[in-house]
Amino acid sequence: MRPVPAAVLFAAMGAAALLAEHWISVAVIAAILLTACLAAPAGRRRFVYLAGAALTALSVFLLTPFVETIGSDPLWTGPTIPVVGTLDVTREELAGGAVAALRLLAVSLAFAAYALLIDHDRLLRSVRAGRRSALAVVLATRLVPTLERDAAGLIEALRGRGVAVAGARGHARLLSPLVSGSLERAYNLAESMEARGYGRPGATRALSPPWGVSDWLALAAAGVLVVGGILWL
Amino acid sequence: MALASVERLSYSYPGRRPALRDVSLELRPAEVVAVLGPSGSGKSTLIRALAGLVPHFHGGRFEGRVEVCGEDTRRTRPADLAGRVATVFQDPEDQVVFGRVEDEVAFGLENVGTAPARIAGRVSAALAAVGSEHLLGRRIAELSAGELQRVCLASALALEPELLILDEPTSQLDPDAAEALLRLASGLGVAVVLSEQRPAGPLEICDRVLFLDQGRILLDASRDEGLGWLARNRPAYLERAPATPSAPAAGRIVCRLEEVSFAYRGGPPVLEGAGIELRCGEVVALTGPNGSGKTTLAKLAAGLLPPDRGVVELDGRSAYLSQDPGRYLVRDRTDEEVALGVDGDVARARAALAAVGLEGFEERHPRDLSSGERERLALASVLVTDPDLLILDEPTRGVDPERKDELAGLLRAQARGRATLVVTHDVTFAAEVADRTVSLGVEESAYV
Numbered sequence: 001m002r003p004v005p006a007a008v009l010f011a012a013m014g015a016a017a018l019l020a021e022h023w024i025s026v027a028v029i030a031a032i033l034l035t036a037c038l039a040a041p042a043g044r045r046r047f048v049y050l051a052g053a054a055l056t057a058l059s060v061f062l063l064t065p066f067v068e069t070i071g072s073d074p075l076w077t078g079p080t081i082p083v084v085g086t087l088d089v090t091r092e093e094l095a096g097g098a099v100a101a102l103r104l105l106a107v108s109l110a111f112a113a114y115a116l117l118i119d120h121d122r123l124l125r126s127v128r129a130g131r132r133s134a135l136a137v138v139l140a141t142r143l144v145p146t147l148e149r150d151a152a153g154l155i156e157a158l159r160g161r162g163v164a165v166a167g168a169r170g171h172a173r174l175l176s177p178l179v180s181g182s183l184e185r186a187y188n189l190a191e192s193m194e195a196r197g198y199g200r201p202g203a204t205r206a207l208s209p210p211w212g213v214s215d216w217l218a219l220a221a222a223g224v225l226v227v228g229g230i231l232w233l
Numbered sequence: 234m235a236l237a238s239v240e241r242l243s244y245s246y247p248g249r250r251p252a253l254r255d256v257s258l259e260l261r262p263a264e265v266v267a268v269l270g271p272s273g274s275g276k277s278t279l280i281r282a283l284a285g286l287v288p289h290f291h292g293g294r295f296e297g298r299v300e301v302c303g304e305d306t307r308r309t310r311p312a313d314l315a316g317r318v319a320t321v322f323q324d325p326e327d328q329v330v331f332g333r334v335e336d337e338v339a340f341g342l343e344n345v346g347t348a349p350a351r352i353a354g355r356v357s358a359a360l361a362a363v364g365s366e367h368l369l370g371r372r373i374a375e376l377s378a379g380e381l382q383r384v385c386l387a388s389a390l391a392l393e394p395e396l397l398i399l400d401e402p403t404s405q406l407d408p409d410a411a412e413a414l415l416r417l418a419s420g421l422g423v424a425v426v427l428s429e430q431r432p433a434g435p436l437e438i439c440d441r442v443l444f445l446d447q448g449r450i451l452l453d454a455s456r457d458e459g460l461g462w463l464a465r466n467r468p469a470y471l472e473r474a475p476a477t478p479s480a481p482a483a484g485r486i487v488c489r490l491e492e493v494s495f496a497y498r499g500g501p502p503v504l505e506g507a508g509i510e511l512r513c514g515e516v517v518a519l520t521g522p523n524g525s526g527k528t529t530l531a532k533l534a535a536g537l538l539p540p541d542r543g544v545v546e547l548d549g550r551s552a553y554l555s556q557d558p559g560r561y562l563v564r565d566r567t568d569e570e571v572a573l574g575v576d577g578d579v580a581r582a583r584a585a586l587a588a589v590g591l592e593g594f595e596e597r598h599p600r601d602l603s604s605g606e607r608e609r610l611a612l613a614s615v616l617v618t619d620p621d622l623l624i625l626d627e628p629t630r631g632v633d634p635e636r637k638d639e640l641a642g643l644l645r646a647q648a649r650g651r652a653t654l655v656v657t658h659d660v661t662f663a664a665e666v667a668d669r670t671v672s673l674g675v676e677e678s679a680y681v
Contacts, residue, residue, distance in 0.1 A: 120332070153555065153557060189327055192330075196315055200312040200346070204343050
């Protein structure tokens with residue numbers, strides 16, 4: 001599937017999860033998104049994204065009973081805190097917290113699926129206007145993983161000569177060489193781009209293959225999901 | 234008629250001493266020219282001048298005239314020469330723009346205004362030409378260094394240039410892949426200017442040899458004349474029978490890997506059931522094709538990676554030299570950088586710098602060093618720690634043949650007190666420095 005319909009579909013699933021009234025609908029959307037995330041190729045940090053989504057949802061579930069005041073039959077009554085009042089947990093608050101957590105989980109999974117499964121370069125290249133801006137975004141999005149890799153390389157090289165990098169102070173000392181290295185790389189890249197004709201008038205763009213059935217189906221499904229989320233789910 | 238001509242070119246980067254002095258030459262269509270010379274001799278600057286990047290991109294003081302494909306480079310931007318001239322730079326990682334192979338190869342074609350309907354075909358043809366059509370659709374981040382170097386070459390070939398400029402294009406390739414790439418370049422029917430620090434390959438395929446030193450052309454001759462000149466004046470640049478190292482005494486085992494397996498997180502196994510023994514007093518060369526797991530084995534031996542299975546035993550301290558000299562640029566002074574590994578002992582650091590030929594560079598900022606000088610700085614940063622196990626991963630990348638000889642001599646001289654493992658694609662260097670060679674296959678494990 002092409003990145004544009006895939007991104008639209010994931011966005012629609014996130015929107016439908018926010019719009020749907022029935023918790024089962026939200027759970028089904030979350031389950032589909034979870035399956036999609038698990039299908040991402042290995043080595044793309046599935047665990048980080050999934051753990052992030054789960055932790056966010058769990059936090060909402062745990063906090064909701066203490067910030068909401070609904071229901072009249074407390075399951076647990078805690079101390080009275082000045083300004084906040086008496087802490088209690090009711091069945092209704094737990095149910096509300098669970099649905100809110102499920103919604104947030106589904107939305108987080110939609111973002112995770114976007115990050116894990118969609119080729120951002122391709123998505124940006126699909127934007128036919130603003131070639132320079134799209135290229136700037138492509139290069140900027142690569143900055144963080146590149147810095148991360150450089151930092152790991154610096155630490156490994158230091159370990160390789162018996163120098164341990166420990167604590168916030170030790171890591172902070174790497175900031176300056178990382179920034180210098182990043183600037184040097186940017187300079188080299190700019191030189192290479194110039195040598196490859198970047199900035200010359202009359203640039204063209206490679207043809208994208210036409211959308212297939214699955215792309216059109218994804219787009220249609222996205223529309224159905226949003227409308228269904230408002231009317232039926 | 235000349236495809237390119239350089240007339241009395243002198244050039245200095247801003248605030249630096251001259252990098253090129255009174256250089257004149259002509260390039261004819263379809264000839265293959267090998268550009269040789271020590272680190273810092275001006276090879277890369279000459280290449281940049283032919284691509285128009287000097288002076289347009291770098292500024293500085295430019296005297297003389299360079300004409301490429303009928304265009305005066307002072308009046309024509311490098312971007313406007315692109316298409317007729319294509320350049321592959323030293324470090325493939327620093328020239329990649331996009332995240333997918335086909336987008337990367339298409340980038341230059343799009344910039345020079347190739348008709349959209351023709352781009353996909355030329356991308357496929359260029360990848361096929363470098364034997365990498367199987368990389369179509371792959372993510373750049375998931376390629377090996379050798380695969381990435383081939384993608385960069387495909388990006389240049391896709392432009393179908395009249396002049397192809399290659400700045401150390403085989404630095405990360407194994408010998409077979411390097412030979413294939415050079416054969417391919419020489420058979421294209423376009424003019425090729427090729428700078429290399431492993432000169433054996435280029436000297437086999439070239440029509441003409443240039444030798445630069447301190448910014449001047451010392452030799453501009455046909456291949457046969459060039460070989461004669463090199464034999465008389467710079468024999469280190471020619472292949473020769475390797476010196477046979479004296480058999481080392483069988484010392485104690487410093488490092489032993491037994492039935493070791495390893496896979497990076499979420500990836501396929503890189504090593505399965507590999508083993509090696511390294512004894513005090515011996516120098517072992519670890520060779521093998523790209524992707525065979527040499528670097529991983531070296532890191533396991535150094536204790537930088539934990540094995541998934543198997544045993545790694547190390548008796549003493551280890552030190553590991555990374556492939557990337559950019560990882561030894563942490564401090565603001567060269568001597569302080571080296572002293573990092575010895576608790577700030579600047580006297581030892583200066584001695585180590587002198588041992589690798591960097592005497593007089595102590596107060597320089599490491600980022601002001603050339604690529605060859607950075608390699609030597611990295612080497613000094615590791616040698617200074619005087620380890621029981623010394624592991625060097627591609628220590629000759631970007632190092633000129635004369636410096637390689639010195640490095641081999643240095644390693645041999647210090648071999649007695651330690652075990653040394655040298656990971657290298659440079660078979661000449663391996664033969665010169667090592668007591669024995671261990672070859673790691675792609676699918677097989679090595680046990681010695």
